[in-house]
Amino acid sequence: MENIILLFLCLALGVGLRYIKSFPINGHIALNHFVIYISLPSLALYYIPKIEISSKLLFPLGIAWLGFALSFLFFSILQKWLGWSKKLTGCLVITGGLSNTAFIGYPVSEALYGKEGLQTAIFVDQPGSFVVTATLAVAAAVYFSKGETNTKSIVSKILLFPPFISFLIACFLNLFQTDFPELMQTVFLKLGSTVTAIALVAVGLQLKIDKNSQHWNFLTLGLFFKLFLMPAFFLLLYKIILGADGVQIDVSIMQSAMAPMITGSILASTYGLKPKLSSMMVGVGIPLSFLTLAFWYWVLTMI
Numbered sequence: 001m002e003n004i005i006l007l008f009l010c011l012a013l014g015v016g017l018r019y020i021k022s023f024p025i026n027g028h029i030a031l032n033h034f035v036i037y038i039s040l041p042s043l044a045l046y047y048i049p050k051i052e053i054s055s056k057l058l059f060p061l062g063i064a065w066l067g068f069a070l071s072f073l074f075f076s077i078l079q080k081w082l083g084w085s086k087k088l089t090g091c092l093v094i095t096g097g098l099s100n101t102a103f104i105g106y107p108v109s110e111a112l113y114g115k116e117g118l119q120t121a122i123f124v125d126q127p128g129s130f131v132v133t134a135t136l137a138v139a140a141a142v143y144f145s146k147g148e149t150n151t152k153s154i155v156s157k158i159l160l161f162p163p164f165i166s167f168l169i170a171c172f173l174n175l176f177q178t179d180f181p182e183l184m185q186t187v188f189l190k191l192g193s194t195v196t197a198i199a200l201v202a203v204g205l206q207l208k209i210d211k212n213s214q215h216w217n218f219l220t221l222g223l224f225f226k227l228f229l230m231p232a233f234f235l236l237l238y239k240i241i242l243g244a245d246g247v248q249i250d251v252s253i254m255q256s257a258m259a260p261m262i263t264g265s266i267l268a269s270t271y272g273l274k275p276k277l278s279s280m281m282v283g284v285g286i287p288l289s290f291l292t293l294a295f296w297y298w299v300l301t302m303i
Contacts, residue, residue, distance in 0.1 A: 007103060007286060010197045014204015031202035032266045039195035040130075040263065041166035046188040047126045048170035049179040057123050059238060059249060063099070063256045064128030066237075067230055068136050071097025074225060090144025091274035092222045094137050095281040098264035099226070101125040101255045103196045104286065108258070109251050112297060120251040133263055134164040145271040199262040206269060206279040215277040222260075222277075223285050227292040231257035235296075239303060250300045257296045259289035 017023045024030075072093050079089040099105065102125045109121035135158055142157045158164055173179055180188070234256045238244045260281045268278035 010200035043192035
């Protein structure tokens with residue numbers, strides 16, 4: 001419950017800081033960079049060396065990788081059909097394709113499914129959502145922000161992305177079944193734990209819900225895809241087509257129904273992909289997702 005309170009409190013603090021004149025106007029930029037350069041790399045260095053690689057990761061992994069691919073396909077088709085700009089498309093691809101599998105996913109999964117639910121949530125998040133964010137999402141951000149088609153340039157951006165560098169180091173440690181000294185693990189855990197508060201404050205600083213905003217139609221479409229179409233896709237694929245069942249499958253589907261990822265909003269904003277819309281996707285998506293999650297939990301109990 002404290003995690004849920006933290007989410008809303010930090011979001012509200014970010015909104016409140018906008019009205020303090022002494023607070024820097026572009027303070028969110030510094031906070032965004034802190035998340036990308038310090039918080040996320042620390043999470044990778046702490047968690048990834050501890051992940052046990054096995055075939056049971058396939059279904060949870062599919063949530064992040066297939067989910068992002070589905071988002072790219074869905075919004076790219078709409079871009080060609082409706083003539084959207086690259087920046088609008090990129091914003092919706094990233095915020096619609098990345099689920100908040102950690103800061104909302106962890107507490108919700110544990111509350112609904114216990115320890116096994118939390119373990120599955122970590123599988124979805126760390127080798128799934130985290131890696132997709134550091135690779136595919138960065139590539140999409142580069143492409144849609146500048147229309148970049150130079151493969152060498154995109155690969156360079158990914159390789160120089162701080163969380164990806166830390167991911168490679170962490171994978172190397174995992175491969176050789178080793179880890180950092182306990183003292184350093186504690187440091188990484190504490191630095192990584194800052195991501196929720198700082199990222200949500202940054203989102204709150206950029207969140208401006210204007211009733212007359214031109215973004216409402218795009219926001220509605222983006223959240224409809226994220227909160228309804230994506231979990232419906234995985235329900236159909238995992239439960240109906242593949243016939244999979246069990247707590248791990250249910251948790252995976254629930255993870256796909258989470259609100260847009262906070263870090264995805266930060267990434268879109270950092271690359272200039274409709275920052276206001278990306279913030280609204282998180283700011284409106286998080287409270288709305290608690291209603292839609294209840295709906296999907298009910299659906300899964302009925303099947």
